[in-house]
Amino acid sequence: MANTFRSVFDIIGPIMVGPSSSHTAGALALGKAAAQLFGMIPKKITIHYYESFADTHLGHGTDFAILGGILGLNADDPMLPKAVEMAASQQIAVSFFEEKDPSPVGHPNTARMILERDDLRIVATGSSIGGGSIELNEVEIGDFQMTINGHLPLYFIKQNSSHLGLLKLRDWEVFFTNHGYRLSDIRIFREEENEWVILYLETSPSKEMISEINTMPFIEQAILIR
Numbered sequence: 001m002a003n004t005f006r007s008v009f010d011i012i013g014p015i016m017v018g019p020s021s022s023h024t025a026g027a028l029a030l031g032k033a034a035a036q037l038f039g040m041i042p043k044k045i046t047i048h049y050y051e052s053f054a055d056t057h058l059g060h061g062t063d064f065a066i067l068g069g070i071l072g073l074n075a076d077d078p079m080l081p082k083a084v085e086m087a088a089s090q091q092i093a094v095s096f097f098e099e100k101d102p103s104p105v106g107h108p109n110t111a112r113m114i115l116e117r118d119d120l121r122i123v124a125t126g127s128s129i130g131g132g133s134i135e136l137n138e139v140e141i142g143d144f145q146m147t148i149n150g151h152l153p154l155y156f157i158k159q160n161s162s163h164l165g166l167l168k169l170r171d172w173e174v175f176f177t178n179h180g181y182r183l184s185d186i187r188i189f190r191e192e193e194n195e196w197v198i199l200y201l202e203t204s205p206s207k208e209m210i211s212e213i214n215t216m217p218f219i220e221q222a223i224l225i226r
Helices: 021-038 052-056 062-071 080-089 169-178 207-214
Strands: 044-051 093-098 109-117 120-130 133-141 144-151 154-160 183-191 194-201 219-225
Touching: 021 062, 021 109, 021 120, 021 133, 021 219, 044 052, 044 062, 052 109, 062 080, 062 109, 080 093, 133 154, 144 154, 144 183, 144 194, 169 183, 169 194, 207 219
Parallel strands: 044 093
Antiparallel strands: 044 109, 109 120, 120 133, 133 144, 154 194, 154 219, 183 194
């Protein structure tokens, strides 16, 4: 993951409700990533800001942007500035904290997002790296704490490691290669019989390939973050 910017559009940024690609569009992308990991609308959202995000989130619209991403809004949606009010109308409890400590992942535009509903909870820490692009740094799902440090798209696949037909690391590389896709990295986080396989993609897979992955018998959960 050495190449931070992959095209001129990563620097210019997307069409968006302003004022800042890093603090608004990037924050929205972070919120979207957390929402995709969570898989449903949360009832409680806690957001910790670090460094530049902590200093400027009010003036740069980071609050409404990150909430808008969690609620499924796009960067150019005219309703985006109303995202805080939208969350309140849906009875979602939202808290923002300006942390004084340095970023835990070494980037000035860092947010740690905690999404909760009933007994489901995820923690996602990510950075807005410019032009609306993000890096997902750390993820906590259940008892799994994972250091990711990857650009999107990312594929989170939870599989039963005791299954006889389980795909191993090399098998995943071959599977994607045979479908015409290249993986830039693979990381595996294991605990007892379950493991999360994190696939670092260069492009998002097709709907047909996603469907094929979802029907594999050893897969308990598959989440594509893009």
